[in-house]
Amino acid sequence: MASERDQRLAAEIALLESMYPEQATFTPETQELSYTTGNSNLQLRLTDGYLVDSLPVVLSANAGKQDLRNSVKESVNGQAPGEEVLDSIILSFNDMVESLATGEPISVDVSESPTQDDTKITIIVFLHHLLNTNKRKLCLSPSRPSISGVTKPGYPGVLVYSGPLRIVHEHINELKAQNWQAFQVRSEFEGEEWKFRHGTGVVEVEGMGDVVAEVDFQPGRKEAFMEAMRMK
Numbered sequence: 001m002a003s004e005r006d007q008r009l010a011a012e013i014a015l016l017e018s019m020y021p022e023q024a025t026f027t028p029e030t031q032e033l034s035y036t037t038g039n040s041n042l043q044l045r046l047t048d049g050y051l052v053d054s055l056p057v058v059l060s061a062n063a064g065k066q067d068l069r070n071s072v073k074e075s076v077n078g079q080a081p082g083e084e085v086l087d088s089i090i091l092s093f094n095d096m097v098e099s100l101a102t103g104e105p106i107s108v109d110v111s112e113s114p115t116q117d118d119t120k121i122t123i124i125v126f127l128h129h130l131l132n133t134n135k136r137k138l139c140l141s142p143s144r145p146s147i148s149g150v151t152k153p154g155y156p157g158v159l160v161y162s163g164p165l166r167i168v169h170e171h172i173n174e175l176k177a178q179n180w181q182a183f184q185v186r187s188e189f190e191g192e193e194w195k196f197r198h199g200t201g202v203v204e205v206e207g208m209g210d211v212v213a214e215v216d217f218q219p220g221r222k223e224a225f226m227e228a229m230r231m232k
Contacts, residue, residue: 058073
């Protein structure tokens with residue numbers, strides 16, 4: 001039976017490959033992840049301690065002929081050991097590549113590590129619809145395990161996420177990058193971490209009434225949700 005670490009890693013790799021189907025490649029034999037965008041390449045090695053107490057090792061990172069290894073290493077060192085951080089590293093690498101392309105200086109933001117900022121937030125998102133299987137999977141599977149919430153597919157689509165402010169915003173930004181007919185952040189409750197009837201993690205439910213039942217676990221949340229959905 002696969003260990004919890006192996007299960008988490010398999011889920012994280014599957015999510016990355018669904019998000020970057022032509023760009024991210026994982027080689028189980030060497031435990032190496034390769035990511036390519038344009039003429040830029042990133043290669044990481046995952047040690048046995050990854051998702052336990054260690055971070056990925058940067059083997060190479062370049063944008064054309066520009067060596068970005070030191071900048072990526074700095075970004076990696078700002079992550080939290082024991083958490084799923086591969087997507088955050090890729091996003092940081094993409095930011096560096098974009099900065100080089102626009103002539104801006106590369107900056108690495110490591111000041112808001114999840115271990116340093118315990119501010120919570122709850123965000124409610126309205127979608128014109130949520131039908132695509134891959135999008136449903138992305139909505140249901142944040143790259144960080146510290147987010148809880150509810151997703152409702154169909155017409156309309158609804159997303160409710162709660163957890164650490166920075167991590168929730170990262171997940172929302174990842175989703176925004178997808179092609180949506182309508183993606184509207186209806187409400188943000190900074191300083192509030194909502195509890196859900198199902199407990200922790202993100203679950204998919206069938207109808208709007210099921211979402212209401214999930215958020216009604218705490219007094220006042222039902223009214224806030226219904227107001228965000230223009231239901232009152």
